[in-house]
Amino acid sequence: MKENLFHSVRMDWDKCVGCMNCIKHCPTEAIRVRNGKANIIKEKCIDCGKCIAVCPHKAKYAQRESLENVKNFKYKIALPAPSLYGQFNNLDDVNYVLSGLKQLGFDEVFEVSRAAEVVSHATRKKLKENKTGKPLISSACPAVVRLITVSYPTLIPQLLDINAPMEIAAIMARKEAMEKTGFKNEEIGVFFITPCPAKITAIRNPLTLDEPVIDGAVAIKDIYPALVHEMGKLSKNESLLEDLQQSGRIGVSWSTSGGESAALLCDNYLAADGIENVKTILDEVEDGKLDSMEFIELNSCTCGCVGGSLTAENPFIAKRRLQMLRKYLPVSCIKYTDEEPESDKLDWEKAPQANNIMRLADNIFDAMRIMGEINDLEAKLPKLDCGTCGAPSCKALAEDIVRGFAGIHDCMFLTRNEYAKSNDPEAEMFREILPAPFRKHEEE
Amino acid sequence: MENIKLHYDVDSNDFSCAGEASGKIKKALKDLGFDASLIRNVAIAVYEGEINMVIHAEGGVIDAEISPEKVTVVLKDKGPGIPDIEQAMTEGFSTAPENVRALGFGAGMGLPNIKKYSDTMHIDTEIGVGTTITLTFNF
Ligand SMILES: Nc1ncnc2c1ncn2[C@@H]1O[C@H](COP(=O)(O)OP(=O)(O)O)[C@@H](O)[C@H]1O
Ligand code: SF4
Numbered sequence: 001m002k003e004n005l006f007h008s009v010r011m012d013w014d015k016c017v018g019c020m021n022c023i024k025h026c027p028t029e030a031i032r033v034r035n036g037k038a039n040i041i042k043e044k045c046i047d048c049g050k051c052i053a054v055c056p057h058k059a060k061y062a063q064r065e066s067l068e069n070v071k072n073f074k075y076k077i078a079l080p081a082p083s084l085y086g087q088f089n090n091l092d093d094v095n096y097v098l099s100g101l102k103q104l105g106f107d108e109v110f111e112v113s114r115a116a117e118v119v120s121h122a123t124r125k126k127l128k129e130n131k132t133g134k135p136l137i138s139s140a141c142p143a144v145v146r147l148i149t150v151s152y153p154t155l156i157p158q159l160l161d162i163n164a165p166m167e168i169a170a171i172m173a174r175k176e177a178m179e180k181t182g183f184k185n186e187e188i189g190v191f192f193i194t195p196c197p198a199k200i201t202a203i204r205n206p207l208t209l210d211e212p213v214i215d216g217a218v219a220i221k222d223i224y225p226a227l228v229h230e231m232g233k234l235s236k237n238e239s240l241l242e243d244l245q246q247s248g249r250i251g252v253s254w255s256t257s258g259g260e261s262a263a264l265l266c267d268n269y270l271a272a273d274g275i276e277n278v279k280t281i282l283d284e285v286e287d288g289k290l291d292s293m294e295f296i297e298l299n300s301c302t303c304g305c306v307g308g309s310l311t312a313e314n315p316f317i318a319k320r321r322l323q324m325l326r327k328y329l330p331v332s333c334i335k336y337t338d339e340e341p342e343s344d345k346l347d348w349e350k351a352p353q354a355n356n357i358m359r360l361a362d363n364i365f366d367a368m369r370i371m372g373e374i375n376d377l378e379a380k381l382p383k384l385d386c387g388t389c390g391a392p393s394c395k396a397l398a399e400d401i402v403r404g405f406a407g408i409h410d411c412m413f414l415t416r417n418e419y420a421k422s423n424d425p426e427a428e429m430f431r432e433i434l435p436a437p438f439r440k441h442e443e444e
Numbered sequence: 445m446e447n448i449k450l451h452y453d454v455d456s457n458d459f460s461c462a463g464e465a466s467g468k469i470k471k472a473l474k475d476l477g478f479d480a481s482l483i484r485n486v487a488i489a490v491y492e493g494e495i496n497m498v499i500h501a502e503g504g505v506i507d508a509e510i511s512p513e514k515v516t517v518v519l520k521d522k523g524p525g526i527p528d529i530e531q532a533m534t535e536g537f538s539t540a541p542e543n544v545r546a547l548g549f550g551a552g553m554g555l556p557n558i559k560k561y562s563d564t565m566h567i568d569t570e571i572g573v574g575t576t577i578t579l580t581f582n583f
């Protein structure tokens with residue numbers, strides 16, 4: 001597989017029953033049911049994890065590390081996403097979570113929220129320097145960045161050109177560990193405790209870095225049961241509880257929608273969450289309707305990262321818990337000054353690449369011909385968008401047919417009507433009984 | 445090669461749907477791979493025309509024709525017509541009622557912006573009969 005086509009989100013061939021539940025939920029229309037299985041079109045998938053969340057058969061999953069793989073390194077560092085803190089009831093001290101991670105076998109814990117505070121600081125500076133007359137768009141959610149590369153490539157220049165907090169955390173943690181322990185780069189394993197598959201894909205295929213800086217990801221929901229167990233032991237034996245906390249409200253708030261913006265100390269922002277809302281806002285940005293804003297924060301998941309498909313808890317409950325936890329946190333723990341930055345690798349090494357997969361052809365003449373054929377075909381289809389052809393809409397089927405990936409007879413209704421008109425005596429029945437969507441009211 | 449023709453109905457007084465036609469035209473131009481700044485011009489101008497149909501003219505129809513050289517958009521309504529085009533084209537002039545202004549519309553910048561973002565703009569209007577605005581965008 002070409003590395004840039006690596007995707008964490010995959011289909012389990014054995015579990016998929018071809019029920020079509022997922023195809024309409026995919027924000028980039030990347031799923032087609034073919035031969036009874038819901039295949040993902042890799043070039044279109046942004047790893048948002050929506051299909052994982054909606055599949056009733058658990059047939060969509062995120063490829064990820066098990067805790068076992070972590071053991072291959074001499075020195076193991078955990079990078080907990082702040083959304084992890086929202087998974088526990090009545091948490092008043094994040095040191096239980098952080099010490100718990102060490103009990104699970106990590107030698108070091110470096111909070112991603114600490115790096116988030118560094119990013120917040122750097123973003124404030126970028127906002128002051130931004131003279132483009134257009135808002136900066138957050139680049140922290142990799143699913144959003146991927147969506148922009150696929151569907152809104154003209155907005156790439158508006159993305160905040162700072163690496164994501166998890167990447168900066170990895171760079172800072174590795175550097176500190178090398179200085180402290182003397183271990184070599186390759187002896188140190190840095191693992192992100194992730195709320196979502198988009199981050200797993202971004203780890204393997206960094207969008208803005210030349211090389212990966214993180215060695216793997218462990219899902220919050222995988223580590224959760226063992227972590228709860230360790231935290232329970234810690235509350236009985238506090239001698240093992242270490243003071244590892246290095247971030248405050250500013251960093252931890254990044255876990256929920258609006259948190260990144262709140263840290264900017266500027267009121268002129270907009271924060272939207274949920275991938276469909278994100279698309280609506282990006283359309284408005286593209287039309288210049290939000291040019292009066294300074295900053296636009298977008299999260300693919302409901303409520304932000306706490307809504308990721310690899311978390312253990314409902315996003316609204318996690319959000320509420322983080323709200324309670326905030327009371328026990330300092331505002332910020334940042335040691336960063338402009339003269340002495342905590343990390344020297346804040347800025348992008350490269351811009352995310354535009355992906356023209358949504359275009360019909362690479363020149364307008366071919367594209368127009370194809371669109372003409374699609375529109376003609378679409379006019380013949382029943383406009384039910386029923387999904388039984390395996391495509392998310394009649395229009396999508398029309399496009400698949402023109403591109404040679406499907407046939408007109410994949411439409412059950414068209415095929416049925418054609419058969420009804422045939423001379424086959426058996427077709428009689430089909431002439432008399434119309435399928436429900438075509439029956440008139442009186443016939444009900 | 446045949447031009448691409450798109451047709452949309454615009455419902456009256458339905459602000460939640462306003463922007464649907466301009467959004468779909470924009471999507472088609474994006475799929476075709478037209479230049480981003482052209483797409484933006486079309487999107488903004490057609491959106492303003494669409495909103496005007498909803499606010500001032502009880503809806504109407506929008507027809508777009510896309511050729512490799514230009515996009516032509518015709519916005520046609522059976523509304524009250526525009527009594528004084530020059531006045532209507534003035535920045536800030538608006539007859540939008542108070543309840544519409546409360547929704548954030550009626551700044552009187554719609555027609556001036558349509559002019560600004562299109563290459564040609566022609567208004568055909570008759571009191572009590574309706575208004576047809578024809579726009580072209582050249583590449
Ligand atoms: N389709 C239309 N039918 C009738 N009157 C219109 C139409 N479009 C615009 N007008 C008139 O022109 C005025 C100016 O339009 P515009 O510049 O879009 O400002 P606004 O919509 O904010 O009032 C409107 O207030 C209205 O009186
Ligand atoms: S992860 Fe998201 S983009 Fe990818 S196939 Fe699933 S729903 Fe579609």
Ligand code: SF4
Nearest residue numbers: 016017019020022055
């Ligand atoms: S929802 Fe999608 S992935 Fe899940 S079983 Fe149905 S078709 Fe397969």
Ligand SMILES: [Mg+2]
Nearest residue numbers: 495496554555
């Ligand atoms: Mg107007």
